[in-house]
Amino acid sequence: xxxxxxxxxxxxxxxxxxxxxxxxxxxxxxxxxxxxxxxxxxxxxxxxxxxxxxxxxxxxxxxxxxxxxxxxxxxxxxxxxxxxxxxxxxxxxxxxxxxxxxxxxxxxxxxxxxxxxxxxxxxxxxxxxxxxxxxxxxxxxxxxxxxxxxxxxxxxxxxxxxxxxxxxxxxxxxxxxxxxxxxxxxxxxxxxxxxxxxxxxxxxxxxx
Amino acid sequence: xxxxxxxxxxxxxxxxxxxxxxxxxxxxxxxxxxxxxxxxxxxxxxxxxxxxxxxxxxxxxxxxxxxxxxxxxxxxxxxxxxxxxxxxxxxxxxxxxxxxxxxxxxxxxxxxxxxxxxxxxxxxxxxxxxxxxxxxxxxxxxxxxxxxxxxxxxxxxxxxxxxxxxxxxxxxxxxxxxxxxxxxxxxxxxxxxxxxxxxxxxxxxxxxxxxxxxxxxxxxxxxxxxxxxxx
Numbered sequence: 178x179x180x181x182x183x184x185x186x187x188x189x190x191x192x193x194x195x196x197x198x199x200x201x202x203x204x205x206x207x208x209x210x211x212x213x214x215x216x217x218x219x220x221x222x223x224x225x226x227x228x229x230x231x232x233x234x235x236x237x238x239x240x241x242x243x244x245x246x247x248x249x250x251x252x253x254x255x256x257x258x259x260x261x262x263x264x265x266x267x268x269x270x271x272x273x274x275x276x277x278x279x280x281x282x283x284x285x286x287x288x289x290x291x292x293x294x295x296x297x298x299x300x301x302x303x304x305x306x307x308x309x310x311x312x313x314x315x316x317x318x319x320x321x322x323x324x325x326x327x328x329x330x331x332x333x334x335x336x337x338x339x340x341x342x343x344x345x346x347x348x349x350x351x352x353x354x355x356x357x358x359x360x361x362x363x364x365x366x367x368x369x370x371x372x373x374x375x376x377x378x379x380x381x382x383x384x385x
Numbered sequence: 386x387x388x389x390x391x392x393x394x395x396x397x398x399x400x401x402x403x404x405x406x407x408x409x410x411x412x413x414x415x416x417x418x419x420x421x422x423x424x425x426x427x428x429x430x431x432x433x434x435x436x437x438x439x440x441x442x443x444x445x446x447x448x449x450x451x452x453x454x455x456x457x458x459x460x461x462x463x464x465x466x467x468x469x470x471x472x473x474x475x476x477x478x479x480x481x482x483x484x485x486x487x488x489x490x491x492x493x494x495x496x497x498x499x500x501x502x503x504x505x506x507x508x509x510x511x512x513x514x515x516x517x518x519x520x521x522x523x524x525x526x527x528x529x530x531x532x533x534x535x536x537x538x539x540x541x542x543x544x545x546x547x548x549x550x551x552x553x554x555x556x557x558x559x560x561x562x563x564x565x566x567x568x569x570x571x572x573x574x575x576x577x578x579x580x581x582x583x584x585x586x587x588x589x590x591x592x593x594x595x596x597x598x599x600x601x602x603x604x605x606x607x608x609x610x611x612x613x614x615x616x
Contacts, residue, residue, distance in 0.1 A: 316415070316420045316421055317420075317421050318420070318421045318422050318486055319421065320486075321422060321425070321482050321483065321485060321486035322421055322422065322424045322425055322486075324482050325425040325428070325429065325478075325479040325482040325483060326406075326425075326428065328475070328478045328479055328482065329428055329432070329475050329478075329479060332471065332474055332475050332478065333471070333475065333583070336471045336587075337587070340590070340591065340594060343594070344593075344594045344597060347594070347597050347598060347601050348597060350601060351597065351600060351601050351604055354601075354604045354605065354607075354608050354613075354614075355604055357608065357613045358604070358607055358608060358611055358613065361611045361612075361613055362611075
């Protein structure tokens with residue numbers, strides 16, 4: 178009964194204390210990498226979650242629209258391409274920023290119009306949905322976390338079950354052996370008593 | 386005392402496991418470098434803490450046994466050694482899963498991982514010798530346990546050692562627990578307490594089982610003497 182009370186008290190106090198203990202998860206701030214935790218920077222395949230792919234160059238490449246719209250990719254799926262918007266307006270009194278046009282830009286645009294594969298390749302690399310999906314997979318990687326927690330439970334429960342079965346078998350054997358020993362000792366005692374009884378009148382007779 | 390302690394520890398462990406699960410998944414902030422993968426940390430690191438404490442207990446009790454030759458010390462070492470194998474296995478498996486999630490590899494031959502594996506194999510060897518070598522193997526087991534205990538600081542300082550040796554370590558060099566956010570720290574230390582309760586509970590139960598095994602050996606000897614068992 179006392180155990181039951183302590184369990185209830187503990188559970189209640191935990192359920193009250195636990196939510197108040199930690200701050201809400203919504204205002205997640207930067208935190209240090211964790212102890213024993215793999216350092217993503219050092220690992221061979223460290224994920225850079227949420228970080229834009231530098232190769233994609235989200236706003237740098239702005240090819241001129243081809244004269245004819247290029248053929249859709251083989252999958253038929255229309256690519257989503259978020260290109261940079263118009264440049265910000267020049268503030269009054271400040272000099273206009275230098276032109277970003279490079280000498281090779283016209284050449285590139287011409288080549289892009291000719292080479293539809295290159296165009297689609299660039300568009301595909303700019304698809305934000307791909308990057309968002311990768312980032313989402315890294316941010317909410319439930320597969321490995323669930324596997325790790327399940328492994329802990331399985332190993333612990335397996336250990337407890339094996340030990341429990343071994344202990345039960347041991348207790349049964351102890352009980353069986355002790356029972357047999359008790360029977361043997363009782364039989365011994367009876368035999369000794371039986372041996373002692375017939376001898377008693379003889380002794381008595383001899384004494385009288 | 387034991388009749389109260391075991392149910393109390395069981396209750397603490399059950400409440401703690403449920404509570405830490407709730408805190409880990411619903412309350413603690415999302416870590417900004419490892420994101421959701423970091424959630425493994427809250428049960429993975431306490432497991433290693435328990436492994437280290439069990440290896441130390443096993444080694445200390447083995448020294449006690451070698452000095453005093455008291456079977457009580459041997460029982461303590463035996464129980465702690467088996468639990469070290471359990472916690473080491475959990476730590477290696479969860480670490481491997483975390484490595485796959487963060488590095489893309491189940492295992493890399495980095496200094497801390499390698500020394501951890503050596504420590505676990507040492508303790509596994511200890512448990513196997515205890516199980517199969519029979520009576521008289523206690524001093525040998527004690528030697529193995531002391532060897533395992535000496536290995537613990539090597540595992541702990543492996544990252545610093547790798548740095549000195551000029552090797553790359555995949556584990557962070559900084560004292561990470563000290564740098565954790567307040568909510569993460571609370572959850573982490575609650576996990577440590579919970580695993581300490583689990584460990585203490587299993588330890589007490591194992592001690593009982595080892596004493597039962599000793600009793601069984603004594604009963605068998607009586608059975609041999611009485612002629613109800615054949616040698």
